Every structure is written in C-alpha cells, then in structure tokens.
Amino acid sequence: MSESIAPAGPNRLTPWLASFAAFVVPFGFVLAPMALFLVYSFFSVDHGSIVFSPTLSNYIRFFTDPVFLPIFWRTCLLCFTVALLCVLFAFPVAYFLTTLRGRSRYMLLVLLLVPLLMSYVIKIYAVRSILGGNGMLNRALLATGLIDKPSMLFVFNLNAVLLTLTVLLIPFAVLPIFLSLERIPKALRHASADLGATNAQTFWRVTVPLSLPGTLSAMSFVFVLAIGDFLTPQMVGGQSGFTFGRIIYSQFGTAFNWPFGAALSVILAAVVILAIRLGGRVESSRGRIQ
Amino acid sequence: MSLKAILGATALAAGLWVSAASAETLRVLAWEGYADPDWVKDFTKQTGIDVDVVFVGSDDEIWAKIKGSEGKDFDVMAVNTAQLQRYIDADLVKPWDLSKIPNQKQVLPRFQDLSKITGVTRDGKAYGIPFCFDSIGLIYDTDKVKTAPTSMSVLWDPQYAGKVLAYDNGEHNFSFTALTLGIENPFQLSSDQFATVKAKLLELKPNVLSFYTTADEALQIYQNNDVALIWANYGQQQLKAMQKVGAHVAYIAPKEGSLSWLDNWAMTSGVKDEAAAEKWVNFLLDKKIGAQLSERTGFGNTAAASSNANDNDKLVWLESVEDPLKRSDLWNEIKASQ
Numbered sequence: 001m002s003e004s005i006a007p008a009g010p011n012r013l014t015p016w017l018a019s020f021a022a023f024v025v026p027f028g029f030v031l032a033p034m035a036l037f038l039v040y041s042f043f044s045v046d047h048g049s050i051v052f053s054p055t056l057s058n059y060i061r062f063f064t065d066p067v068f069l070p071i072f073w074r075t076c077l078l079c080f081t082v083a084l085l086c087v088l089f090a091f092p093v094a095y096f097l098t099t100l101r102g103r104s105r106y107m108l109l110v111l112l113l114v115p116l117l118m119s120y121v122i123k124i125y126a127v128r129s130i131l132g133g134n135g136m137l138n139r140a141l142l143a144t145g146l147i148d149k150p151s152m153l154f155v156f157n158l159n160a161v162l163l164t165l166t167v168l169l170i171p172f173a174v175l176p177i178f179l180s181l182e183r184i185p186k187a188l189r190h191a192s193a194d195l196g197a198t199n200a201q202t203f204w205r206v207t208v209p210l211s212l213p214g215t216l217s218a219m220s221f222v223f224v225l226a227i228g229d230f231l232t233p234q235m236v237g238g239q240s241g242f243t244f245g246r247i248i249y250s251q252f253g254t255a256f257n258w259p260f261g262a263a264l265s266v267i268l269a270a271v272v273i274l275a276i277r278l279g280g281r282v283e284s285s286r287g288r289i290q
Numbered sequence: 291m292s293l294k295a296i297l298g299a300t301a302l303a304a305g306l307w308v309s310a311a312s313a314e315t316l317r318v319l320a321w322e323g324y325a326d327p328d329w330v331k332d333f334t335k336q337t338g339i340d341v342d343v344v345f346v347g348s349d350d351e352i353w354a355k356i357k358g359s360e361g362k363d364f365d366v367m368a369v370n371t372a373q374l375q376r377y378i379d380a381d382l383v384k385p386w387d388l389s390k391i392p393n394q395k396q397v398l399p400r401f402q403d404l405s406k407i408t409g410v411t412r413d414g415k416a417y418g419i420p421f422c423f424d425s426i427g428l429i430y431d432t433d434k435v436k437t438a439p440t441s442m443s444v445l446w447d448p449q450y451a452g453k454v455l456a457y458d459n460g461e462h463n464f465s466f467t468a469l470t471l472g473i474e475n476p477f478q479l480s481s482d483q484f485a486t487v488k489a490k491l492l493e494l495k496p497n498v499l500s501f502y503t504t505a506d507e508a509l510q511i512y513q514n515n516d517v518a519l520i521w522a523n524y525g526q527q528q529l530k531a532m533q534k535v536g537a538h539v540a541y542i543a544p545k546e547g548s549l550s551w552l553d554n555w556a557m558t559s560g561v562k563d564e565a566a567a568e569k570w571v572n573f574l575l576d577k578k579i580g581a582q583l584s585e586r587t588g589f590g591n592t593a594a595a596s597s598n599a600n601d602n603d604k605l606v607w608l609e610s611v612e613d614p615l616k617r618s619d620l621w622n623e624i625k626a627s628q
Contacts, residue, residue: 045615067626125510132514133499152452155515156500234458235507238500242625254460255618 034269041263050259058263068247068264075244076271078158079226082165083173083219089166090173090218095207097174098181109178116171124235127164131155131236156238164236165226172225173218180214181207220279224272244268315340316566319355319367321553323587324422324574333573339566349373356382362560366567371409371552372610374418383556385415390568393575393593394419399601401592408607410554418554419571420592422583424525425548425605426462432538434518442470442544445519446490451497453518455508458501460621461611462523462549467491469546469606476549477609484620491624501625505531512537526598527588547604 042054062068093112097105115123130136131154138150154160184207192202230245237243248268251261316339318325325343334340344364346352352369353376361382369377377383388394388404395402401420404410410418430439434453445454457463467487468476479487499515502508505524509532511517522528522541529541555571557564573579580593590598599605611617 067623070628071626129510129514132511133516135514150516234501234503239456239495239498239625240628242622246625247622250618250622255615255622257615257618 037262037265037269040259041266043259043262045257045259058260059267061260062263062267071242071247072244072267074158075227078162078243079165079223082162082169082226083223085162085166086170086173086222087177087215087219090170090177091211091215093170094174094177094181097178112171112174115168120168121231121235123168124164124232127167128236131160131163156236157240158237160236160238161233161241161243164232165229168232169222169225173222176214176218176221177211178214180211180217183214184210216281217279220275223275223279227268227271227275314338314563314566315342316366316563316570317364318343318570319346319352319364320344321346321368321422323583323589324368324553326582326586329574329579329582333570336573337566337569339569341570356558360560361558364558365561365563366555366557366570368421368553369418369556370608371407371418371554372608374409374554374556375610377556378412378417382559383417384559384561384564385417386419386557386571387564387568388416390565391419391572391575393572396577397575397592398595400599400605407552408609409552418556419575420552420554421571421574422587423550423552423590423592423605424527424588424598425543425550425590425603426466426525427522427541427543427548429520429522429529429532429539429541431518432540434516438540438542439519440542440545442466442521442546445497445521446494448497450518452499453516454494454497454499455511455517455520456494456498456501457521457523458503459523460617460619461614463491463621464488464617465549465608465611466521467494469549470544472546476606478612484616488620488624491621492627495624495627509535509537525588526590530588543599543603543605545604547606549608550599550605552607 040050041058042056044051044053044055044057062072097108100108128135132138133150133152133155135155137154138147141147141151142149154163188206188210189202192206193199197205228245230243230249233241233243233246234249237246244264245268248261248264251257251264255261318341320343322345325341325345330341330343344355346355349370352367352373355363356367356377357380374383394404397420401407404416404418404420405414407420410416410420428439428442428444430444435444435450444450445456464479464484464487465476467490468479468483471486471490473479473483473487499517500511502511505528508520508528512520512532513535520528520539526541529539532539555574557567561567575593577594580591581596583589583591584594584596584598590596595601
C-alpha cells in the first residue's frame with residue numbers, strides 16, 4: 001500500500017480498504033478467536049452452563065490435578081520423538097532430492113507431496129490396517145517366519161501413535177530441509193573439496209551445519225502438527241495412547257467444559273509458540289551472519 | 291454440516307412431495323426411518339390428512355427447532371425418553387389421551403403399561419408413546435467365545451485380555467459397569483458408587499484393545515485384530531453390519547439389564563389439531579409398519595416382535611445422568627492412568 005501505488009485524487013479510500021481487507025482476515029479469523037479462547041479460559045462451568053466471572057481455577061486445576069501434567073509431558077515427549085524421527089527419515093530423502101537434476105527432482109518432490117492431498121482420516125485407517133494384530137505387517141512377518149505369533153508391539157499403544165504420526169508427517173519435514181539444502185551454494189562444497197576435505201567431511205562440516213536452520217524448522221513444524229493432533233491417538237492409541245489433544249477434545253465434546261478446554265488450549269498454544277520460536281531462532285541468527 | 295445439509299434437502303424434498311393438497315396438514319418432526327414416504331402416503335389415503343415431515347440429525351437439532359418456535363412449528367415429534375424430560379419441564383409437550391390411540395393396547399407386553407417405562411409419564415400423564423428402541427448389548431465372536439456369555443462381566447475375564455473393544459464414552463461406561471456391579475440406579479450414582487465403578491473400570495483397561503466411537507471403526511478394528519468381545523453401542527445395527535461382511539458374531543442382552551434407548555412420539559404444546567396427531571401415532575403403532583420399521587432400520591419396534599429384544603430381556607431405559615461433567619472427567623482419568 002505504498003504511496004506510489006495509491007492513486008491520487010478521488011479514490012483515496014482504496015488503500016484504506018485494501019489494508020482493511022488485508023487485516024480483517026488475520027484479525028477476524030485468527031486473532032479474535034484466539035483472544036476468545038484466552039478470555040474463556042478464565043471462566044468456569046457450573047451444572048452444564050458457563051459462569052462468566054473471572055477465575056484462575058482452570059489453570060490451578062491443570063497444575064495441581066495429578067492427571068494432566070503427566071499426560072502433558074508424555075505428549076510433549078511423544079511429539080518431540082516424532083519430530084526427531086521425521087527429520088531423521090526426511091533428511092536423506094531431501095538430500096537425495098538435491099542430487100537430482102531438472103525434471104526428475106520436481107517429479108519426485110510432487111510424488112512425496114501427493115499423500116498430503118489425501119484425507120487424514122483415510123491415511124490413519126490405512127496405517128491401522130497395516131499395523132493391526134493380524135494386519136498386513138504382522139501377516140507379512142508371520143509368512144516370512146521372522147515371528148511365530150502376531151507382534152503386539154505396534155498395535156494400539158503409544159508406539160503405534162508414534163509410528164503413525166511419523167509416517168503421516170514426514171512430507172512436512174522433507175520440504176523445509178530440501179529448501180535449506182538447496183540454498184547452500186555449490187561453491188562452498190567445491191571449496192571444501194579443494195581444500196582437501198573428503199566427501200564425508202564436507203557433508204558433516206559444511207552441508208549439515210548449513211542445513212541446520214531448515215532441519216530445525218522442520219522439527220518444530222512437525223512437533224506443532226503432532227501435538228495438536230487428537231485423531232491419531234484416538235484411532236491407533238488403544239487404551240494406553242491417551243494424549244493431551246484427546247483431553248482437550250473431550251472438554252469440548254462429552255464433558256461440555258469449554259472454559260477448561262480453552263485453558264488447556266491456551267497452554268498448548270504457548271507450547272506451540274515456544275516450539276516455533278525455537279525453530280525459527282537459528283534461522284534468524286543465520287540470516288544475520290549472511 | 292454436510293450431513294445436515296443432506297438431511298435438510300431430503301426434508302425439503304419430502305416436504306414438497308407431501309404438501310400436495312388438502313386443508314389439514316400434520317407437521318411431523320422425526321428421525322430418518324420413522325416416517326417413510328409409503329407410510330405417509332397410506333396415512334393420507336386413510337385419513338385425508340396431509341403430512342409434512344422434517345427429518346432431524348441430532349437431539350440438539352430437535353431441541354432447537356421445538357424450543358425456537360415454542361412448539362408452534364410442529365404437531366408431533368419423535369424424541370427419546372431421556373430427552374423428553376426437558377420438554378416436559380419446559381411445557382413444550384402435551385400429554386396424550388390414550389383412549390384416542392387404541393393401537394397402544396396392542397403393542398408388545400413390555401410397552402403396554404406406560405407407567406412402567408421410566409420417563410414417558412409424569413404425574414400420571416403419558417407424554418411419550420414408545421415407538422422405536424434398541425438395546426446396547428454385547429457382540430461376541432462365536433469362534434473365540436465358545437459358550438454364549440450372559441453378562442457384561444465377561445468383559446473383565448482375563449482370558450480375553452487385549453481382545454475387548456470398548457466404547458469411548460464415560461456416561462455409558464459408568465452406567466453399564468454400575469449395572470454389572472448390581473447397582474440399582476445406574477444413572478444416579480452416589481460418590482461411594484462412583485469410586486467403586488471407577489475402580490472397576492480401571493480393572494477393565496488391561497482387557498481393552500481399544501476404545502471405538504463409530505460402528506465402522508469397530509468393524510475395521512475387528513477385521514484387523516484378534517477381537518473376541520465388543521461392547522455394542524450400536525446394538526443390532528452393529529451386529530447386522532458385522533454379519534453382512536461375514537463375521538462370525540452373535541449378540542446377547544446381558545442378564546443384569548441392557549442400557550437401551552427408546553424413542554417416543556410426543557405431541558407439542560403448539561399442536562394445531564390433536565385428533566390428527568393421535569391418528570398419526572395410532573396409524574404408526576401398526577404391526578405391519580412396526581415390522582417394516584425393524585426390517586428397514588434394524589431397530590426394535592413396539593408393535594411387532596423383532597430380534598432386538600425377547601420379552602424376557604431386561605431393558606434399562608436410558609435416563610439423563612446425575613453429572614455428565616463428572617463422568618466425563620473421571621473417564622478421562624481412567625483413560626489417562628498408566
């Protein structure tokens with residue numbers, strides 16, 4: 001909305017309208033609902049109706065009730081592990097992508113992103129039929145004689161949640177890592193080779209450090225997506241895969257305790273913002289070096 | 291939302307379809323399957339009364355429609371016994387004159403004496419005429435469970451560890467466990483009873499493979515895993531869907547009583563023509579229509595015997611519970627415990 005674009009004369013309202021339109025979406029649909037959540041988190045519920053007088057009871061309950069904190073930490077750890085695994089799997093893929101040239105590189109990239117076009121629920125269903133007690137994986141293992149009775153290691157428990165989330169979120173990790181790898185000037189690697197470094201040395205001492213910002217933002221990205229998920233734990237978590245997202249979900253569903261659900265969401269949002277800050281930190285400090 | 295849209299469109303279509311002529315029009319609010327076009331057509335032919343049917347998708351939608359117009363937009367509606375209470379409280383429904391509904395005398399024995407059905411009468415007046423029901427029983431795999439169980443207590447049997455599919459709902463789980471423990475009123479638990487039931491539910495956890503929410507989901511888990519017992523929230527419908535895909539399963543109503551829902555016809559306080567409403571209900575309490583209802587929906591009907599319940603099965607009609615929030619919180623605690 002700079003002066004040069006704005007037409008002088010009768011139409012001076014246009015820039016105002018344009019900036020109004022630009023702000024109305026983030027304010028009206030993102031900030032305002034989040035502010036509402038914050039406000040609601042200070043209310044309480046009595047006999048099925050919301051009491052609109054401010055109280056800290058929801059937050060006190062979260063920090064003192066023996067149920068919530070353990071679940072909260074367990075969920076954070078789970079999602080951190082998911083993020084770590086995703087990055088570990090995604091890095092080689094992204095690296096391989098950068099070695100490809102021209103068309104084949106983008107064909108593969110598109111192929112990697114195709115799963116994102118599919119419904120999340122359908123993918124979970126698919127994973128579940130692979131993982132089941134007599135699902136595809138177990139039947140394959142039984143057929144090869146590797147195991148003699150179905151393994152329950154990945155059936156309806158936290159391991160299953162971990163595995164499913166990892167499989168579903170890998171595409172989100174590939175992209176940022178690929179972008180950061182692609183941005184590394186080839187000259188740096190050539191210089192490293194010229195100075196006598198082996199390929200491995202160049203990889204570990206040039207490529208990996210320079211890709212760190214992308215890797216970390218990939219991690220925070222995956223972490224944020226995983227921690228907000230409530231469907232996967234519900235569908236593959238069985239009786240032990242209860243997560244923080246499930247608790248929030250139940251507050252808005254069966255419990256009908258919106259204020260408490262809002263308080264838990266605010267806590268979750270704080271964690272998410274922290275994770276994004278951590279993921280973006282390296283990026284910005286690197287920006288300064290360049 | 292989309293489901294609502296479809297239901298709305300169907301309702302609109304049905305409405306347009308039936309509002310052909312005639313002065314008298316009965317306005318019906320009902321669930322899909324409770325006012326099929328062929329019945330409506332026959333009813334109009336017999337009585338000369340036109341029928342406008344609006345279908346609903348949830349209990350809350352019925353409440354919004356009836357409460358929103360203070361009962362003036364509809365003459366009759368289908369509502370379950372637990373829900374009916376708030377309509378009586380709010381004076382949104384009118385008692386029936388049973389002498390105008392002769393077919394109510396011909397219904398299945400358990401539905402004949404309305405005073406024995408919790409929730410349909412108040413102060414001696416009948417507000418609900420039972421029409422459709424189903425029980426929440428137990429589905430078991432006949433290959434894995436050799437002798438038919440008789441009680442939900444089989445869910446706790448250690449030999450089925452990891453082979454039980456339970457339903458993810460605190461309210462129902464507390465109610466059925468209370469019944470299993472022999473507690474008289476499973477819907478109004480004292481704090482002592484809450485503690486007992488919670489401890490019992492914690493003991494159930496090691497036996498549970500997973501908690502499901504939809505019938506499709508339960509079926510998919512059943513197909514890919516070693517499942518022996520399913521707490522069948524969706525009753526006979528769920529059983530039939532499983533048998534359809536070749537599962538070797540059977541269904542029992544537990545001897546301690548099965549939680550069951552019961553939908554009733556209620557007359558709104560804003561009813562225009564009481565006689566038309568009475569004729570409608572009387573018309574539907576017909577053995578032929580009852581049998582068709584059961585055949586088409588898989589639910590039990592009150593007029594003709596169906597596979598949904600023997601006369602001897604003990605059905606416990608669902609009531610609103612003492613504290614839904616408490617049940618939900620305790621259920622979360624149970625799920626969260628390691």
